[in-house]
Amino acid sequence: MTEPLRLDVRPSATGGESDFELALDVPSDLGYVGPAVELIADRFKSGVLSPRRVRFNLRTALAEALANAIAYGNRHDPRRLVHVRVEARRDAVHIHVTDAGEGFDPGAVPDPTLPGRLEREDGRGLFVLRSLVDQVAFSAAGNSVCLTLRAG
Amino acid sequence: MTFSLTKDKRGVVVVGVDGQLIVGNRQDMKQKVLDSLDGGARKFVIDFTRTGYIDSSGLGVLVSLSKKIREQGGDLRLAGLNEDLQTLFELTKLDTLFAIAKTPAEALAAF
Numbered sequence: 705m706t707e708p709l710r711l712d713v714r715p716s717a718t719g720g721e722s723d724f725e726l727a728l729d730v731p732s733d734l735g736y737v738g739p740a741v742e743l744i745a746d747r748f749k750s751g752v753l754s755p756r757r758v759r760f761n762l763r764t765a766l767a768e769a770l771a772n773a774i775a776y777g778n779r780h781d782p783r784r785l786v787h788v789r790v791e792a793r794r795d796a797v798h799i800h801v802t803d804a805g806e807g808f809d810p811g812a813v814p815d816p817t818l819p820g821r822l823e824r825e826d827g828r829g830l831f832v833l834r835s836l837v838d839q840v841a842f843s844a845a846g847n848s849v850c851l852t853l854r855a856g
Numbered sequence: 857m858t859f860s861l862t863k864d865k866r867g868v869v870v871v872g873v874d875g876q877l878i879v880g881n882r883q884d885m886k887q888k889v890l891d892s893l894d895g896g897a898r899k900f901v902i903d904f905t906r907t908g909y910i911d912s913s914g915l916g917v918l919v920s921l922s923k924k925i926r927e928q929g930g931d932l933r934l935a936g937l938n939e940d941l942q943t944l945f946e947l948t949k950l951d952t953l954f955a956i957a958k959t960p961a962e963a964l965a966a967f
Contacts, residue, residue, distance in 0.1 A: 738880045760940040767911040771879040817949040825920045828912035835947045
């Protein structure tokens, strides 16, 4: 992890006065997950989401989505980037995380809470992601996910 | 984000997680606990009192450590989870896999 992360912040082109958009490119190295999460969470110190949801739901969900994109999407390939775009609106925050991979079928991921899978080390990411935000929507190709956290 | 290991008089190792336990730092914690296990420690408490968030990789490392410690005849207990983290363990049903105490003191007393 050597490159500094650069967060692009701009007012929303279409939304209300307090709305804004963030853009961030994250190299495919898991060491960037924590710093990228903090950079984005710092922009939500006050506003649409409660401090508790920023501390836990937003941070954990973003970490999951980034780790999935880096590990399974971009397969840790240093030449590939993960693109993050955040739309902060008065009623909700939408976080788009897109990798350069071939995508996957989220419906094919087994339930990690089944007795036979409970003691496995991996396979909980998508389940945790779905538990923490109001909506998880994958693109048809499966290489982009949109997380929605409603205001509050 | 750092991990601190302290040993009490009876040899129970308390691992404090300051910040987060996630994909980017889990190996660091895993190695520290495994080194301690290699050094003869068998009883561990992971203290989450100062932890903001844990992702699925962090949960995974706890599952794997717990298994390794049990294989050596030891025990790993968790303590200090806030309401959100407690809910995360319940949703993933990992609360059925771990002994979870409210405070590190309670976890220590249970050994």
